Amino acid sequence: MDLDCLSCRTVFTAPDFLACCRSYNRAANASSWICAHCGDQVDIRVVDDEIQRGYIYGAGTAHFSNEHQLPLPGVRAIEDGDALLVTLAGHEWRIPPRAPGKSPGTPG
Ligand SMILES: [Zn+2]
DSSP states (O other): OOEEOTTTOOEEOHHHHHTTEEEEETTTTEEEEEOTTTOOEEEEEEETTEEEEEEEEEESEEEEEEEEEEEOTTOEEEEETTEEEEEETTEEEEEOBOOOSSOOOOOO
């Protein structure tokens, strides 16, 4: 199955697709994915050998609704603090945590 954008139908290679992950929502265990071509945003979850595409919704706490699975053999996701480390075929992508809503206050 192709890793494509639902809006503009651009088909991505696996590395290009993973590079579009912008922020990791640890509470929902899902990442924001923004199409490099049209800028459309969807939510994805990376699990072993599979990308799940859906959306994050709030119901007290954040949840992820899986709409469809995109098989991607070999992909792995490892939590790295509040970030997510995605690995595939010897490459890795670090998806930073979503920016906190509170104002930054840490000196240094
Ligand atoms: Zn697109």
